[in-house]
Each structure stands twice: as structure tokens, then as C-alpha cells.
Amino acid sequence: MRVVPYPDRAAEMAGLAETVARELAAALEDKGRASLAVPGGTTPGPFLTALSGVDLDWARIDVMLTDERFVPPTSERSNTRLLKETLFRDRAACAALVPLFADVETPEAAVAELSSDVSAALPLDVCVLGMGADMHTASLFPGADRLKEALDPETDAILMSMRADGAGEPRITLTVRVLRAAANLHVLIAGEEKKHALERAMAGTDWSEAPVRAVLSAPTSVTVHYAD
Numbered sequence: 001m002r003v004v005p006y007p008d009r010a011a012e013m014a015g016l017a018e019t020v021a022r023e024l025a026a027a028l029e030d031k032g033r034a035s036l037a038v039p040g041g042t043t044p045g046p047f048l049t050a051l052s053g054v055d056l057d058w059a060r061i062d063v064m065l066t067d068e069r070f071v072p073p074t075s076e077r078s079n080t081r082l083l084k085e086t087l088f089r090d091r092a093a094c095a096a097l098v099p100l101f102a103d104v105e106t107p108e109a110a111v112a113e114l115s116s117d118v119s120a121a122l123p124l125d126v127c128v129l130g131m132g133a134d135m136h137t138a139s140l141f142p143g144a145d146r147l148k149e150a151l152d153p154e155t156d157a158i159l160m161s162m163r164a165d166g167a168g169e170p171r172i173t174l175t176v177r178v179l180r181a182a183a184n185l186h187v188l189i190a191g192e193e194k195k196h197a198l199e200r201a202m203a204g205t206d207w208s209e210a211p212v213r214a215v216l217s218a219p220t221s222v223t224v225h226y227a228d
């Protein structure tokens with residue numbers, strides 16, 4: 001794992017977009033199709049907007065979220081909404097969205113409905129994750145009801161419903177097996193609070209206490225991007 005510091009957030013977002021674009025272009029060249037997972041939340045908007053302007057053959061790129069809140073896409077809390085407003089425009093407007101939301105009664109029913117389309121887009125060529133100050137990543141929250149199953153590297157599940165005190169609404173998340181299998185992994189963090197959380201995560205080994213550790217210790221190329 002390596003940590004790349006940037007002078008400011010604008011440089012961080014632009015730098016990550018450039019790196020991800022290069023990795024997607026290499027995957028397209030190799031295989032004719034590429035897959036990308038991106039985080040939701042408050043941090044990645046400028047990165048996603050920068051990526052939307054990159055000249056790539058977006059029609060051959062499958063894009064999914066690392067996790068979604070179980071709210072309608074019209075909600076301010078919807079990660080799908082963020083994705084549509086930031087990435088799915090400009091040159092990337094024709095990318096193929098692999099949904100992590102379904103208009104059904106429960107997150108469990110959504111997982112059942114969505115899993116086969118997600119599975120068809122795996123393994124991920126590029127996966128960008130966020131991290132909370134509580135060291136959650138995707139919707140893998142410390143203390144969550146199904147965290148143990150989602151952290152199991154041998155699980156057959158690719159998507160899992162998740163409920164946790166710190167999560168607000170129920171969630172749907174990619175499992176650790178899927179995240180760790182990505183060819184290129186990036187963690188995007190900004191600000192002092194997250195810098196301290198990263199230091200705490202790097203100082204221990206227990207995945208359930210700090211789920212982001214499962215990603216930081218992946219056997220693949222892992223880069224943490226940081227700016228104040």
C-alpha cells in the first residue's frame with residue numbers, strides 16, 4: 001500500500017481522475033471492456049466530475065457504486081443521484097450504469113434482484129473507495145449486523161444488505177471479497193479527521209474494528225490519496 005499526498009483537494013481530485021482514466025484505458029485495451037466502482041458520500045463529487053470529462057470509450061465501461069443507501073434516487077442521501085449528477089454527464093454520459101438500487105420493499109430483495117447484473121461486471125478493473133472517520137469503507141461499518149459475513153474473504157456473496165447505528169438508513173454494499181479482487185484499488189480521503197482515522201487503521205490488524213483494513217491489506221495495488 002502507498003499513500004500519495006497532494007498539495008490540495010483540487011490537485012487530489014484531478015490526480016486521481018488521471019490515474020483512474022489511465023487504468024481504465026489499459027483495461028479497455030487489454031479486454032475490450034472495463035469496470036469501475038466508485039464511492040458515494042460527500043468527498044468524491046469533484047473527482048467524479050473530473051472523470052466525466054475524460055476522453056475514454058465510456059460505452060464500453062461498466063460503472064457501479066461501492067455501496068448504496070436504501071433510499072430512492074431522488075433523495076439527497078442517494079449515492080446513485082450523486083453519480084448521475086457528477087459522472088454520468090459530459091463524455092461519460094454513455095457509460096453503462098450497473099445499479100445498486102432497486103425499487104423494492106427491502107434491501108434484501110434489492111440484493112436478490114441486483115446481484116446477477118453486478119456479477120456480470122466483475123471482477124473490477126478499478127475500484128475507488130471512500131472512508132469514514134469511523135474507519136468504515138463502502139457500507140462496511142464497525143458493529144454492523146452482517147459485517148462478519150461481508151468481511152469473509154471466502155463468501156459467495158457479492159452484495160450484502162447492511163444495517164448499523166452509524167449508517168443512518170439500511171445499506172447495500174459490495175463485499176470484501178469483491179473489493180479485494182479489484183485489479184487497482186484506490187482510497188480517497190481528505191481532511192485531518194480522516195488522516196487520523198487512516199493512521200489508526202494502519203496501526204492495527206482487526207478488520208471488524210476498522211473495516212477499511214480489509215482493503216488496505218488487499219493483495220493488489222492499493223493507493224491512498226490524501227489532501228488536507
Ligand SMILES: O=C1O[C@H](COP(=O)(O)O)[C@@H](O)[C@H](O)[C@H]1O
Nearest residue numbers: 039040041042043130131132138
Ligand atoms: O456513507 C458513505 O460514507 C463513505 C464516506 O463518505 P464521506 O461523506 O465521508 O466522503 C462513502 O465512501 C460511502 O460510499 C458512503 O455510502
